Amino acid sequence: MDDDCAIGEAATPSGLRWDGVFVEECVLSDYPDALPTDYQRDNAVAGAVAWAAEAGLTADLAKIELAFARGWLHNLYDAVGLPHIAYTE
Numbered sequence: 001m002d003d004d005c006a007i008g009e010a011a012t013p014s015g016l017r018w019d020g021v022f023v024e025e026c027v028l029s030d031y032p033d034a035l036p037t038d039y040q041r042d043n044a045v046a047g048a049v050a051w052a053a054e055a056g057l058t059a060d061l062a063k064i065e066l067a068f069a070r071g072w073l074h075n076l077y078d079a080v081g082l083p084h085i086a087y088t089e
Contacts, residue, residue: 012054018047044068057081
């Protein structure tokens with residue numbers, strides 16, 4: 001997979017597992033076989049919201065949606081409310 005898209009696996013502290021796909025259009029067009037079989041963005045968003053809640057953070061649902069649709073990992077960091085995460089582009 002090139003650096004235009006990515007698939008991530010995550011889990012909440014309590015063990016709820018979820019997959020997130022960044023820049024979905026790229027994965028769907030260039031790497032359709034890499035997409036997790038049961039992937040749905042709604043499940044990824046719910047997983048990220050659950051993770052943030054368990055971590056005591058405040059998630060922004062719209063920003064999480066956007067991070068998976070057209071964003072990148074640092075966008076998800078911001079969307080789940082991680083404070084002061086330093087990243088470079």
